[in-house]
Every structure is written in structure tokens, then in C-alpha cells.
Amino acid sequence: MADRIEIGFKEDIRDAHGEKIKKRIVEHLHITVASVKTIEVHTIEGNLTAEELAMAAAGPLSDPIIQGFSINSGLADRFDWLIEVGYRPGVTDNVGKTAKEAIELLLENPSDRLWGVYTSRQYVIEGPISREDAERIASSLLANDLIERSTIVDGKSWDKQKGMSPHVPRVIGEDHLVVEEIDLDVSDNILLNISSERVLALNLDEMKALRNYLRNETILEERKKMGLGEKMTDAELECLAQTWSEHCKHKIFNALITYEDERGLRRDVDSLFDSYIRRSTEEIRKSLGIHDWCLSVFVDNAGVVKFNDDYNLVFKVETHNSPSALDPYGGALTGIVGVNRDPFGTGRGARLIFNTDIFCFAPPTYDKPLPKRILHPRRIYEGVREGVEHGGNKSGIPTITGCIVFDERFLGKPLVYCGTGGIMPSVVNGVPAHTKEIFPGDAVIMAGGRIGKDGIHGATFSSEELHEGSPVTAVQIGDPITQKKMTDFLLIARDRGLYRCITDNGAGGLSSSVGETARLSGGCEIDLKKAPLKYPGLNPWEILISESQERMTLAVPPGKVDKFLELARMMGVEATVIGRYTDSGMFHILYGEKTVAYLKMDFLHSGVPQMRLSAKWSPPVHPEPDFPEPADMGQALKDMLSRLNICSKESVVRQYDHEVQGGSVIKPLVGTSNDGPSDAAVIRPVLDSFEGVVVAHGICPRYGDIDTYHMAACAIDEAIRNAIAVGGSLTHMAGLDNFCWCDPVQSEKTPDGAYKLAQLVRANEALYDYTSSYGVPCISGKDSMKNDYHIGNVKISIPPTLLFSTMGKIEDVRKTITMDAKNPGDLVYVMGETYPELGGSEWYAMHGYIGNQVPKVNAEKAKKMYTALHMAIQEGLVASCHDCSDGGLGVALAETAFAGGLGMAINCAHVPSSGIDRDDTLLFSESQSRFVVTIPPPAKEMFEALMEGAAFSHVGTVLSEGLLKIDGIRGTRIVEEDIGALKAAWQKPLDF
Amino acid sequence: MPKRVKSIVITGNGTNCEMEMAHACRLAGSDEVDIVHISMLLYGEKSLDDYHFLNLPGGFLDGDDLGSAKAGANRILHAKVKGKSEILYDQFTRFIAQGKLILGVCNGFQLLVKLGMLPGFDGDYRTQTVTLTFNDSGRFEDRWVYLWINHDSPCIFTRDIGELYLPVRHGEGKFITKDEDILERLHDSRQVPVHYSHHDYVDIAMDYPANPNGSIDGIAGICNSTGRIFGLMPHPEAYLHCTNHPRWTREKLPEEGMGLDIFRNAVDFVRRENI
Structure with missing residues (x-):
């Protein structure tokens, strides 16, 4: 059974949120309404008494000075239309979670009588509008149909006494073990069908590699011992698809490319990454000799460089484009809290000291018809802004720099670049903090949030264009407070030496985090049944690849498991032993007693065939x-x-906390009225020192319409000169490259793939040339290669875009x-x-x-x-x-x-x-x-x-x-x- | 032997200004400064009884999901301390009864208000009479504000401070009282030591953005009748060094930031009064 508690502002209290919504209805939708008021609704599932409900309502759920409440009746009085918006089942409901915890504390653990709290919000509208208008307000402003449901009530039929009946969006499911086996001994065509039907995003060569793996007699023998046959389990197939995804394996950057220039001269490039990005860094490090300040580059979740003798700096920038297209708020929020975990999960772990945000949108003034499934750019702008605001501010990490680039071609997919920097002591418990190690026998522990269906297929989905069938489960909402609690806990655990390896669960979930780290010991054995779930009903393969947020995977020495779990318990963080690292050479996944995946580590990590691609450059000529x-x-x-x-981007900048942690030196807004555009940011991460960090970036996609070589050169120069402008120096400056491209693989749907790939080759050439010349090594980077929209006959591709970020050391911030x-x-x-x-x-x-x-x-x-x-x-x-x-x-x-x-x-x-x-x-x-x-x-x-x-x-x-x-x-x-x-x-x- | 001053900075569940707050206490001369996760208090590993100066820093307790600091206040009011027959709130009341000092900044101020500890009329530290709610702008904002100090206030923390220029960084900072009487009483008993002002610090600002949130009478912070409990929305710990000032590259400023005096007043008071 369920009860409803509704909470609204008292008559004379200003409802700023309602006013903001009213303004948007009038300005964005051009619908005239007289007023909008908001009411918060908590739907409480369980058997609480009337008295207990009243205690909860009057206690943690409402503020007696400004709010009133009703229980199981309507709070709204006279209105023309009421729209209630709540989450669909399984969507992260942070407020509901907090409310449940608060009521549990208040009523001293009524766990048998309190099953769940779900929140929704009512918008109470006065104004002479039609039902169609109300529907339009609901669908194009208030609710995102993918993750939310809305109910519209006509004021004429409103019964205040009765109110609305409770709706409980609980996920209904049962724990069950279903392991499907997929026959890969089939024709090429069927292989391709399997790939597309299951959102595996694997090409024919890759599917054939899987088929061949299962034709090996020795492998089949070993599988038999584990109770597996000649077919691949769904868990294995999904795990391979995640590990081999473009997102995780960077197949285009590692492809063998035949490049033909404008004179018809051809040459081969064996891996863009090795030939240009890594090569430049290696050469710079070599020339620095004993003064090399790079510590860990391209191998971990983020790059690590020396700050001084006592500390190292860590930096990573990621994109979260596809999810932000579908749900701008959740996508961007997840983007920022997701990239937080990269430096956090680097080496032995880093404390996070800054965020950067660079967005590419279509103009908010866009006034042409919108293609199917595309949200209006203004809604994307507001949603992304708010998602990053909540993600950054609530995590207590200052957003110190960023920018927004506008171009109509970002209509199909906005680009949401989120970066995070961290600082770690150079040595923790006697070991260099930028290193990781795992020994066979170490426990595999998952800490932080629980696993749900959210984020399933994120890695493979982002390796495709946005299409009609893009999965809803790829959308998720981050929870910065659960993550903050987890990072507070893990930094203490780090300093007490309670673990020796940490990594985050991002793309590919456990299959990636455990699969990757297991290379350090040579294998793993985990039991998915032990993993804590948000709700029942997940198949083993879903548990394995779910990208539910706020989780880290750790390697804990057997002797320290109890201490680790005890500290977690005390600090209110869920941590669970789900298996152990081994040296068996196998990636062994069980569900209870039953083996659901048994793959050779070598095959998992090195089995993906190299792509062979063609690139052809012909310089465009514009009028x-x-x-x-x-x-x-x-x-x-x-x-x-x-x-x-x-x-000016001041309205966005002001809504981000850019000075929490107390080390702000050069802010994003400067000058006599605190509103001039700063070129770069400077912070002091250690408060009793004047040494500082300068962070800047360069991005200029428009030049790519002429030549991406010069676009990349200009982005690098811009990032460097912005840092120079505030007092940075070239002698201790690291770079990060983030490529966002449109699909550069020639195919029927991408007839200009060879040209787009040539654009990518040229950008990489410039990256090598200019990072080498400036002596600014890339320490980490990322690529996102399928930023296209393709539904029906409409195809929108983003302009090829390179974001170059720099992080440098400032010897004395007082001279900036x-x-x-x-x-x-x-x-x-x-x-x-x-x-x-x-x-x-x-x-x-x-x-x-x-x-x-x-x-x-x-x-x-x-x-x-x-x-x-x-x-x-x-x-x-x-x-x-x-x-x-x-x-x-x-x-x-x-x-x-x-x-x-x-x-x-x-x-x-x-x-x-x-x-x-x-x-x-x-x-x-x-x-x-x-x-x-x-x-x-x-x-x-x-x-x-x-x-x-x-x-x-x-x-x-x-x-x-x-x-x-x-x-x-x-x-x-x-x-x-x-x-x-x-x-x-x-x-x-x-x-x- | 001079009194050893021990300061505690509570963190956990979304608090995020604990480091700079602890740094401020250290710079102000506190002999011991501990950043303590609230779970350590709840597990009985640490106790407020061992300290003289309690700092409640800014952040987003439990995400401010139920309104700023609401769930955080609920925890202090109802969570039991392990192994003892008391709730955390009992440690707070003991702390107050002993005349010790409490400073709440931003989310910490919101917490004090929602616990009913401020303004604490007639020794009642449990009944909420004022609140901090959503800014009139409807948005979170990070901007620097000028603060006019009422020198008639009993507030220990603002003694001998001429004026303050500090950043606000909040979405829920609009100060409201339950009714006119409460407001009048606050003013009459001089429990409003800091008001939003303009750059010349002569008047109280009611206009945006000088008054960044629409607070009634430009109220930026309040104290209890003894002046030993003080909460404010602007962040004194965010301006400890001149390079924190948004215009330090163009104005001649003292090396030390304006916010430090708030902490120095607290530490000096504890030492002098031998609390």
C-alpha cells in the first residue's frame, strides 16, 4: 500500500522555482499563463501509521516556516491545470532515497513497514490554456518521456479532498538465472544480425574472431570442464562487445589506415595513437631526460604528472555526448560525476581539485522544425548546464574553467566535455601513489552504489550513431552524494593502506573494471550473485555490464578485507566482496555455482582484430x-x-561554484566588476603553499571546415596561449586531447567516410607536430567517434572537433x-x-x-x-x-x-x-x-x-x-x- | 600556561568546505584542528566534548534533497551515538551549555537554523523560528558580496571587524522569519551581526545582486543571544589570502584575507575566556 505526502509553499512565500518555470513557459513555448506553483510529492510505499506519516511530513520532509503539507489529499486548491511529473521505474531518484533514509532514522528503522519512497513534482498552473497547451508544456518542458511520466489534471474535475491516487514506480522483477547461449557457428550475415540486434556494435571481422575462438579444440575442452559448450553465453558475448567497443578499445585510433593525399600519394599509418599521440609524448619525455615530470601516461584512467616532491597532479577529460542528447540533465550530470571517478581511480586514488566543462550546442535561438527524437537546443543547453551544476557543486569540486561553442551541426548530438583534475601524495604507505598492483588471492571488492539496469549498453551505444532504437537504458542519472560519501571513505582507506588497486566502474561496468585490473594479476573469478542490486530481475549478463554509477572496484589484500569492510560500514558506504583476483589466465564469471563466462584474458584484451581503413584527403574549396x-x-x-x-557566458559561470576548496587564484570572471572573460584558471591545491596549477583549453571546430590540420594546430596553440596569458610557462605543461568526430568509416550510410578519416589523420599529424614543437606532451586523452544522428532520411553529423586542454604548474601564484x-x-x-x-x-x-x-x-x-x-x-x-x-x-x-x-x-x-x-x-x-x-x-x-x-x-x-x-x-x-x-x-x- | 584551543570541523554526507575551514582555524592560531567525519561521532570514536570551537562547513548535506540541510538536521536530531545512551543532538546541547563556540557557514548555517539552534531565543535550541530558502533568482550563484557589520551585536566572531567582502555560493540563502515578531526581536536583541551591503558599506542592500538572494532586511547571518553561536551564508574561509579576492590583480590589498578575523576572534575568545 502507498500514501502520498504533498508539500507546498505557504500562501505568502515566494515560489522561485515556479516563477522560473512560468518564465520558460511564456518565453520558450509562447504560451501565456498567469502563475505556476510547485508542490513536492513523496509517495510512501509501506504501512506507516497516520501518526508516523504526519511525523515524517512535519519533520524531515517539510520546513515549518515556509511550507505546509497534506497527507492523502490534494494540497493544490484552485487551478486550471495541474501537471505531475515523476520518474519511471528504475530511474535514479536521489530525493526519494534521501527521504527514505531520513524517515528510517526518524522512526527508528521501520524497515518492515517502509518499503520505498518515490518523489514527483506538481506544477499547478493558472491561466486560460487548453489541454493541448498543458500537454505541450508537459512534453516539451517539464517531463522527459524517456525517464519520466506525467499526469495532467483538469482543474474543473479536481477533487481536493480526494487528491491524486498514489502511483508507485517500483521495478517489478524476480531474481532468476537465465543464461542464454548464442550459436556463433553461423553465416556471416547472421553474425551481423546478432551484432545489430543485441546492440553489440561489432563488425564482421570482430564477429568472425568470436566464431573462430569457439572453434579451438583446447578452448572447448576447458569450457566443457566449466559446464560450458560450443556456443557463447550472453554474458561472454556482452562482455566481449563492451571490451572490444570503440569506446573502450579505440579501434579507429588503432586501425591500419591507408592515407591518400591531394596529390594521390599514399602511405600507411599503423595506429594514429602510436604514430602521433604516443610518439610525441615519448620523444618529449626522452628529451627531458632525468627532468621528465610525466609519471603515468596513457596507461591508467587518467594521466599523472609530478607537481612537486610531495604531490602529483592527475587530469582527465571525457565526453558524454549520446546520453546528453537523450536526457541532457541526467546525461551531463553523469558525465561530470563519471569523469570524477577517472582521476579518483588513478594509481592509488587522487583527491579531486577541479572540474572543467566545455559544451558544443546548436544555437538556443534555433527556430526550424526539429527532427525526430531531438530535443530543442535551448532545452539541451539548460539541461546540460543544470546537470553539470548539480554534479559539480554537490561534489564540492570547483568548476574553474570552460566554454560553450555554438554551431547548428551540434543539433544531432551536443558535445559535453567534462574534465576533472586531482592531486595525490607522491608516496602513500611507502609506495608510489601513481602505481597500482594486484596479487593473486586479493579480494575483488565493489564499493559505492548498487547495480540496476541503468546504463546497460552505454559503451556500445556511444559507439553508434543516435538512431530510432537507441536504448533507453543507456540513460542514467548520477548521484553526487552517494559518490561523495564513497570518495570520502576511499581516501581514508587509501591513507590507511587498505587496498592496493582502485579503478572505476564506467563504460562496460564490472566487465571492464574487473577485466582490466585482472591483467595485473593474470585473471579473476567473481560471483555476480554477490553483487548488491537496486532491485531484483537482472540477468547475470546485465549485472556484468551495467553501468550503474558511483561504483569503484578495488583489490584488497586478504588480511585487510575485514578492516576495509568495517570502515565502509562505519562511513555508511556499501562494500561487497564479489570474488578474487587469480593468475589463472582466465576471466571467470560465476552466478552462484554456475559459470556464466569463461574467457581467456588474452583473447578478451588482445583478440580484437585491427581495423583496416582508407582515408582520402582532398582540400575543400569554399567561395x-x-x-x-x-x-x-x-x-x-x-x-x-x-x-x-x-x-559573455556569465549566467552559466555564476551557477557553478568556482572557488570551493579555498584555493581560487584566477577566477573565470575577472576585472573591475568581476565580469570580464578570464583566459585560464589558476588554483592553489595545497593551501599552505604558493605553488599553483593553471588550466586552460582550446577548441575551434570551424577551422576544420577548411583543414583539420590547422584546426588542431590552432586548438593546441589556443590552449597553450591561454595558459601563458595568465602567467603559465611552457616548461611544465601537460596536454590532453579529446577528439569528437563524426563516423569516419566509409560505408553505405557514410559515403564520405574516407574524407572524414583523412580529416582525422590530418588532425593527428598536427597534434604530433605542435605538441612536439611546444614540448607539451599529451598525458591522457579520449575519442568519441560516432557523433552522428541518423533517423529516416535525416542525417546530421557534427563538425570534427578537437578539444585540447592544458594543465601546467605555476611556481608562484602571486605572479599571475x-x-x-x-x-x-x-x-x-x-x-x-x-x-x-x-x-x-x-x-x-x-x-x-x-x-x-x-x-x-x-x-x-x-x-x-x-x-x-x-x-x-x-x-x-x-x-x-x-x-x-x-x-x-x-x-x-x-x-x-x-x-x-x-x-x-x-x-x-x-x-x-x-x-x-x-x-x-x-x-x-x-x-x-x-x-x-x-x-x-x-x-x-x-x-x-x-x-x-x-x-x-x-x-x-x-x-x-x-x-x-x-x-x-x-x-x-x-x-x-x-x-x-x-x-x-x-x-x-x-x-x- | 595559556589555554590550548581545540577546534573540530565536521564533515561527511555532502559537506565540502572542511579543508579550507580547518586551514582557517589553523591560521587563526588554534592549537589542534581535527576534521572529523560525522560517522566517527556517531560511532563514538570522537566526541564534541573534547573540543572548544565547532565548525559546520558549507556543502550539500544529503544533497539538500529535502531542502537545504533538512536531512542533515534530521540526522543530528535522531541518530544515536553507538555505545552511549545519547543522540548526537545531546552532544550539541552540552556544547552550547558549556558556552563553547559554534560557527556555521552556508550549509552549516542552514543546519543550525533547521536544528532550531539559531536564533535560540530564551535558551530554546530546538524550535525552528527562521529559515533559509530558495534565492529569489531561483538559481545557485557564486558571487562576492559586501557585508556591513553591526558592532552593537553580542557576536563574538565579528568583534572589531570593520567590514567584510566575501563570496556567497548557494541556491538557498534567502533569510525569512516565521513572523514579524521574530524579526523584530532579532533586531532588538542585536542578533543580526552581518547584513548585505554595497561597496561603500554604508547601507543595507535590498537590491539584487548586492543582496544576492532576497533576504529580508538584507540579513546575511545571525547569532544567538550570547553571540557564541554564529551562522552566515557568505564564506569567510574562502577569503584567507589576498589571491582569493576576485580583483587582487588590480587592487592593493593586505596579504591576509578578510575572512580570517572571524576565526581569529573565535580562537582568541576561547583562549582568553578559558572556556
């Missing part, structure tokens, strides 16, 4: 833009500042600087040369062009200038430094001025440039490796001496009067704008 110089350059500058890719102009009279310099490089620029995009003159990076020149500029900043000669990126010099000058609340007088004739004959080209060219720098006049001589040999020039002066005055290359005044007006243009577009 050369043809438009006159603007008559009003001031207006043009304001229009540029209002571009979505340039404008910000981008805002500081004092009237300071001298303005432009560092670096400007070329007519408007190809792929915002200026061309505003005029509807792409162009062909893509910005190119000269790393040799840039490196010298960055090194000199770093010295000048260290010497205290620089008052402000701002990098020129989207929108070029014009935007950088305006931002420097208005962030400082000061004017500037600039003479374009002095800007170092070459081949430029138009003022708009000079102001908006996106040539790389440039900065706007201001210095106090007395520093002039020393600054210029330090910069000798670099392209730089004194171009103007900071003014006390709040005007940006720019004289063009021919000496006439082309801009004279009030900095307040410039700032207003920049702040307006996303101020919601």
Missing part, C-alpha cells in the same frame, strides 16, 4: 567572400561581441595576472603578427561565409615569444594580458578595455601585420599566437628588451575616459564606442 568593409565599424564590433561564440586593463596611462601592446586569416572566422560566419584562408600556427616563433612573455610576467612588468581568439584583435581590445572599466586609444597602423589592406581584416582576423598586453610606462624599456626578436608593437594607451577609440590602418578614426555599450552588447545574448 571566397565578397562583401564591402562595414561603414560603421563600431556597430560591426558590437555585432561581433554579440555573437554566441564570443558573448589577469586580462583586464589596470590603469589609465598604461601602454597597450599587440604581441604576434596579424595576417589576412579570416577563413573559418566569426567575421566570415557573420556574413555567411567560410572562406579559405585558415589561420596557421608558427610554433617556432610563438614558442620564443611565449617564453619571453612568461619572463616579462614573472618580472612583474605586465599589467594585463589577453589572448586574441574568436573575433580577433577587435574583440580582445574591447574585452580588455571594458573588463578594466577603462578606455583605450589604439592605432591600427602600428599593429604588427603583413598583407592586410582592410581595417575589418585587421580587427577580426583570427591569426594565432597573439595577445593584447598592457604595461605600466616605467616597464617599457625592460619589457621591450625582453621581447626583442618577437613580433610586437606599442599600439596605444589605456584611457581613464571610458571610450574605445581605434584609428584604422589609414589613420582615420574607425571606432569610437562607449565601453559600457560594448559590454552591454557582449553581455546581452545569453543573459537568461
